Amino acid sequence: MCKLYVISGVTGMTGNELVQQILIDKECKDHIIGFDNFYASSIETVKDFLDDRRFDFLEYDLNNKQQMDDVEKRILAMKSQYDEIIYINCAAVVHTEHFYHVYETFETNVTGMNEFLQQAIRVGAQKFINCSTSEVYSMESWNENGGVREDSYLLISHAEHSQRTSYAVGKLLTEFFMKDAVDTGKIKGCSIRFANVYSKNERYPKHIIPFIINSLKDNGKVTLLENSRKNRRTFLNNYDSCSAVLALANTDTALDGSIYNVATDEEITIIALAELCAAKMGIKNPVIDFKGFRASDPERRLLSTEKIRARTSWKPVVNLDKGLDECIENYLKEAAK
Numbered sequence: 001m002c003k004l005y006v007i008s009g010v011t012g013m014t015g016n017e018l019v020q021q022i023l024i025d026k027e028c029k030d031h032i033i034g035f036d037n038f039y040a041s042s043i044e045t046v047k048d049f050l051d052d053r054r055f056d057f058l059e060y061d062l063n064n065k066q067q068m069d070d071v072e073k074r075i076l077a078m079k080s081q082y083d084e085i086i087y088i089n090c091a092a093v094v095h096t097e098h099f100y101h102v103y104e105t106f107e108t109n110v111t112g113m114n115e116f117l118q119q120a121i122r123v124g125a126q127k128f129i130n131c132s133t134s135e136v137y138s139m140e141s142w143n144e145n146g147g148v149r150e151d152s153y154l155l156i157s158h159a160e161h162s163q164r165t166s167y168a169v170g171k172l173l174t175e176f177f178m179k180d181a182v183d184t185g186k187i188k189g190c191s192i193r194f195a196n197v198y199s200k201n202e203r204y205p206k207h208i209i210p211f212i213i214n215s216l217k218d219n220g221k222v223t224l225l226e227n228s229r230k231n232r233r234t235f236l237n238n239y240d241s242c243s244a245v246l247a248l249a250n251t252d253t254a255l256d257g258s259i260y261n262v263a264t265d266e267e268i269t270i271i272a273l274a275e276l277c278a279a280k281m282g283i284k285n286p287v288i289d290f291k292g293f294r295a296s297d298p299e300r301r302l303l304s305t306e307k308i309r310a311r312t313s314w315k316p317v318v319n320l321d322k323g324l325d326e327c328i329e330n331y332l333k334e335a336a337k
Ligand SMILES: NC(=O)c1ccc[n+]([C@@H]2O[C@H](COP(=O)([O-])OP(=O)(O)OC[C@H]3O[C@@H](n4cnc5c(N)ncnc54)[C@H](O)[C@@H]3O)[C@@H](O)[C@H]2O)c1
Pocket: 008, 009, 010, 011, 012, 013, 014, 015, 035, 036, 037, 038, 039, 040, 041, 042, 060, 061, 062, 063, 089, 090, 091, 092, 093, 094, 095, 108, 112, 131, 132, 133, 134, 135, 193, 194, 195, 196, 197, 198
């Protein structure tokens, strides 16, 4: 079966790894049309694929109607050559420092997502994968019974607490768009709630893993938020987040409009994470101090992944130990350039 993938935000952390996983088999005849406006990434991440005839890259903005019309025309012109068209929406205003930008978040994450979904329906795409977020669990992101489930009720922090949650609330609304499109028989699809994805190629120095490694490398010490005195997290390698996207996209029975948690259950305190990175970097007794506070940041984020594991063959394969080794090696190599 020959597939045509249409990926928004393709040069981002998830998008570029999807390109690698889809095109890794040189015999595979699938094709990708991917676009990005470089809001939070650059062409660097897909440079190895720019000469691959199976990959078309467009420097386009999800919120630009003309550019999206052009994507639509291209798909309509090519669709007869493919058995299946799969849309994957990765474009989003995502990072910690952007979470507070309510208007940008609404335009790209909510309106942009819905326009992209409507395009998928218009061109007759079979499937749409909506990247949502575990941030929707907000203040109750964990429980002691194997983690929060997709059908757990939410305890949401809101505008009385922090603008930060506008990101989660926007993503939550996209899950309703997705469900409605499937329930009304327009397309198959699902939403995915990822938790704390990281990558050895991560660009955002404020994200916790690159932040810790870079601070230790530059200063031999790390200054964490006051929240980190208590906070614990699980971390999902972007190889595993993308293999989950593809596992779902390739399991028709899973595409019922519902939601899937995608995470690991390897929980670690942020302090232990800093100590582990230091040990791996050969730094004995690292100085760890605390400054600043982030409102509406839950102490833990622990997700049950029972549903995706029951419905697909997905399971994470990169544990934190291996993932951190790769990050440290790569960041130090980049820094030495
Ligand atoms: N990274 C995480 O921990 C995490 C966790 C939960 C959910 N997610 C979700 O997964 C998806 C992918 O996130 P990611 O980690 O790859 O983030 P990312 O920022 O690396 O990738 C998003 C990409 O979208 C692009 N983009 C932003 N606005 C755009 C626009 N208007 N037009 C075109 N491109 C645009 C950015 O330039 C970037 O390349 C997002 O929907 C995000 O909300 C990520």
